[in-house]
Amino acid sequence: CIILSILSISVLIDAGVNPTAPISDTVCQPGSTLRIAWQDDGKSPSIASFPKLIVYFMSGSDQQQKYLAKVCELLPSNSQLYCDHVIPQVRPVGKWYFYRFTDGANTTNEYYTTRFTITDSNGQYPPATSPAPPSGKNPGQDGEIVSNSTNSSPTSLIGSSPTSSSSIPTSSSSDTPASYVPVAQASKTAQSNTKPSSAQTAKQSGSSKEVADSKPSNVVSGASFLENTKELVFSVIVGLTLNFLVLPI
Known part of the structure; x- marks a missing residue:
């Protein structure tokens, strides 16, 4: 004044x-x-x-x-x-x-x-x-x-x-709940939660490898079946031949 x-x-x-x-x-x-x-x-x-x-x-x-x-x-x-x-x-x-x-x-x-x-x-x-x-x-x-x-x-x-006084609470870090996630970080957090972990990734890659490795085993099984069939046919032919030779004239 x-x-x-x-x-x-x-x-x-x-x-x-x-x-x-x-x-x-x-x-x-x-x-x-x-x-x-x-x-x-x-x-x-x-x-x-x-x-x-x-x-x-x-x-x-x-x-x-x-x-x-x-x-x-x-x-x-x-x-x-x-x-x-x-x-x-x-x-x-x-x-x-x-x-x-x-x-x-x-x-x-x-x-x-x-x-x-x-x-x-x-x-x-x-x-x-x-x-x-x-x-x-x-x-x-x-x-x-x-x-x-x-x-x-x-x-x-x-x-x-x-x-005369102001009653605006002032905000401080202690007023923020521990579970609080800012909106700007919420979508980022949600995206990070949908990504598989490294262990899950390794497990999934291992499963893919097992599927890939199982394909040759099917091929091997087919080859073994064919070989066994050949041996069976050969045995039948040999048996019939021997029976024919020992028959009386």
Whole structure:
């Protein structure tokens, strides 16, 4: 944030809290940390007498204010006169935003900072209305918070305060199941599972060899049968010849 002065003019002047920052010339970019500061004005009631001090982030007109967020809640007994606010992304951007202080019990004890400027994420914003509307009659704008996600975080806060954080689980190798196979590897794994192992290949090649070796054995068996047939025929012829020779004349 850019703070060009240390003096703030309250929208509503009252005893107790005298805001000193932000001021009219303060310009903040989303993600930056703005220190909201105040002091006791020395009038009654004193800040120390408050049961608590709550700071709200606001927009809207002087007559119709719009609540945006609770920034911090402090115990005045701690004597802390500031709290930090991480500026969110808002819509619309411009000089439409301010803070309201209350004691949390008596709504008549309310105090305000002047309006300050919140830019877009690139630091751009429209010019403020000129001339400035009179105090108590500023029509303002009804702003809204678009996103609280920032890389910064509030510091030196006492009591409850809004926090901004990311819950995207990040993935890690330990989150991956042991049985998990990436899609890109699944088809490759399936193909590798369909290929025969080296032992299966050897067995198949051995079976082929056995089939090839069995063919000559069939040929040998046929030759043996033919040889045996020849011997049988020869034996029959010899036997008939001998019988013919020994017959009586």
